[in-house]
Amino acid sequence: MISRTAAARPAWMEKPKPLTLVAKGVALVVVLGIVIMPFVVVVATSLASNKEVVANGGWVLWPSEPTLRAYRQIFNGGIVTDALWVSIGITVVGTAASMLCTVLLAYALARPKVYGAKPVLLLVLFTFLFPPGMIPAYLLVKELGLLDAYGAVILPVLINVFNLVVMRGFFQGIPEELYEAARLDGASEWKILRVVVIPLSKAVLAVVGLFYAVSYWNAWFHASIYLEQDHWPLQQVLRTYVIGGAQLADSGAAEAGNVAAPQTIQMAVLVVATVPILLVYPFLQKYFTKGVLTGAIKS
Amino acid sequence: MVLYKPVKQPETKRNQRWKRFHRDRVLLLLMLPGLGYFLVFHYGALLGNVIAFKEYVPFVGLWDSPWVGFDNFSAMFSDGDFWHAVWNTLFIAVLQLIFFFPAPLALALLLHSLTSDLLRRFVQSVVYLPHFLSWVIVVALFQQILGGAGLLNGFLGDAGLNTVDIIGNPDAFKPLVVAQVIWKDGGWGTIIFLAALMQVNEQLYESAALDGAGPWRRFWHVTLPQIRPIVILLLIMRLGEILSVGFEQMLLQRDAYGPEAAEIIDTFVYYQGLVNGNFGYAAAAGLFKGVVGAALVYTANKLAHRLGEQGVYR
Missing domain, CATH: 1.10.3720.10 (MetI-like)
Incomplete structure (x- = not known):
């Protein structure tokens, strides 16, 4: 069914021009970047310190002093x-x-x-x-x-x-x-x-x-x-507090001085909602093309 | 090999039916929970559409509410808000057809042209992933990246350029939702095109190359004609579902962008019924969408079937 199994270029195909290769490479990097970038920002922001988040206007690309405070806070009951x-x-x-x-x-x-x-x-x-x-x-x-x-x-x-x-x-x-x-x-x-x-x-x-x-x-x-x-x-909590912009009225958040910035908390919730999908994804990946395709052809 | 006893006298139809019923009784028992689900939650709910011909009174419930005939429908047909929701739905659907539909095809062609299996599998794994995220997460991610204090405007500001106002701006809503659907499902959509591309006979490419056709001519004269049937099929199927443009995605953002930009038929039903409590009116709009939608899907299927046959024989 799959005509091209070998990794190599077939004999009849000409060598690709350098320009084509560069164009393809750029296209791939852009596509991968657009998909991966949001995850990087979200994880980085969830780990960043308050000072850094505030100084940067709400997002961080690479936390200089990573802290799990936001996660501790959301897992602390509430x-x-x-x-x-x-x-x-x-x-x-x-x-x-x-x-x-x-x-x-x-x-x-x-x-x-x-x-x-x-x-x-x-x-x-x-x-x-x-x-x-x-x-x-x-x-x-x-x-x-x-x-x-x-x-x-x-x-x-x-x-x-x-x-x-x-x-x-x-x-x-x-x-x-x-x-x-x-x-x-x-x-x-x-x-x-x-x-x-x-x-x-x-x-x-x-x-x-x-x-x-x-x-x-x-x-x-x-x-x-x-x-x-x-x-x-x-997911519904995430909707209300991240998209709707409501504040998380956590009991744990009341302790003054030890509260993570709201952006950090929001991003931590986002990460927690995403991680289970990332965990099962490799298994899905392993099976789904086969399962989905047999079903799609049948119907 | 099952040996049947010779039948002495001709069996009546009823008798035969009882025998089959008796023979399959275990399987029928296994069917029961699933069948019960469909009867209650699909056909039972379907019956609830009678509310479209009634005025819903919460105290007396669905069955005892008074009949109003087609009042809900005539009110709906003269309601500017309803037609605006229809307009938004069709507008977004057309934008999706123009910008979202070709995206997986383009990406599939790029992936298919990679000679390294390993690289192709890696890119596939990455681009399929967003399909499995919820709309809540996708909308939140876009907010974080494109928002006033987001990554994009941070970069633009650092570079001394004008920042862009996307999140919360009604004018930007329609391009934004198309971008979101491309991000979420553009990769996933490549599966079916890749399968079609993989099934193109390698010898066609080989003989075209031996006849002196370069990459572009091979693409134009071999690849495109070979995958045309599946492209047309998917296009027709999408046209059949033109009234559905992503309820969850729109509902999540409808408040922030306002009904002018973001109201589609499904969110119209939601706000009329579940927010304002006009259940009869909302159900009428929903039923209208259901009937027209089913007719469109049915027609699309018939059409696809006919064209599909042609596609095979041509």
Whole structure:
């Protein structure tokens, strides 16, 4: 499928002109710089001392006396610490629930000629074309009595159709003979799923699981409309205090003289919200092109 | 190999159906949680769209609120604010088509032209990353870099140049949101183009080169025609989603830039319904967007399908 596997230039290709090489090099450096630069500034500012931040007008490229004061302050109990735990809880519980429901439905829809599978699949795909809309979704959550319950930020987004289609496509690619062999051994559908299908699908399970985890971690809109302020996850707190410009009314911040500059705190919150994504990114990177592409081609 | 017992008498349809149901009962049980989710949170919510034909009274709830027919819709169609939101949506969508759509293609061509696999993989890893950040983080990063006290103005000031007023300036809103979407998803968008470029038959390049075609002519006569079907396909799909220009991104910045510059259909629904409490009115606007949007996506899919076939046979 991939025509160019060797690192070398093919024999028919002429040597690139120096000017072309320079132009390409400049373009690459600019692209990389634009992507990486904001992260450098944010991390540097979060580590900088108050004096430096103030002297520099709010940002620092390289902290001369790095300090972890901002991080100590936000982890010292208070809004950000609480929000961090909420985010972790929503991400863990949400991902587990989503994976369970997605795997079960994808598996049942992947088996050939299952009774009722066709209408169910159509029902699922139609939601892709016609989402219910923000207001009806809100009223439904309200009628179900889920306002200010963590279920309100998990249940309405329990299954992502794209993830479901990717997983179903992968399950369908498992050779039919394996199913037949397992059935001849007397295994039930449930056992086939556990013993045959899941061990063969580690790659797609990893991709879909990470996609779910990233989306739960990044979510803030549902939290902003369904949850009270003291139940907010980190992204919604970040939104209010960094984009909205509100002050962090931390109890820890009251100790006079030992308070980090507001910019430093904001940037530290930004770093804390980003780091989990950076941590799982290498794993995503390892699997996603494969998983995403098989799914994209299928649909 | 499954051996069936010979059937003695012809089975009725109902009988057969019951047999299949009985045979698949475990799988049907596995389906239940997911099916329940779609029925409750998609089709249940879909039913809630009846509120667009009612006047929502919080005390009596969704079902007992009084019917008002098409009042919400006629009010909406004569509401200048609504049409302004439609205008902003289409304006931003067109800007995205012109400036955001070609960006991943250009980057993919650059990446594809790299002969070093290692370098290409490194650049790919870097440029895919912003796709996984939340809009909150992206907007905050832009604020930090382009804001009045940000990195860009710091450099401009140090160099003795005029500083630029971008963050919070309504005139700069539309270019800014396009720049944000390029930063966030420009790299991610290369995946599909790179896959298309990788599938171009190497021999086409080779014979073109042997016939004396230089890099530019190979690009013009081999690369472009080969990836044209996928480019057209993606363009059509994007046109089908022209009414969606990034709700979260706009909502995060709508307050700072004002409705004049930043109100799109989705944020109009949000402010009318969830902020002002006009649920019926807001649901009407949302339903309008949903119906038109679904029709556009459906048409785009049909069109893409037709052109896709042509693309294969030409």
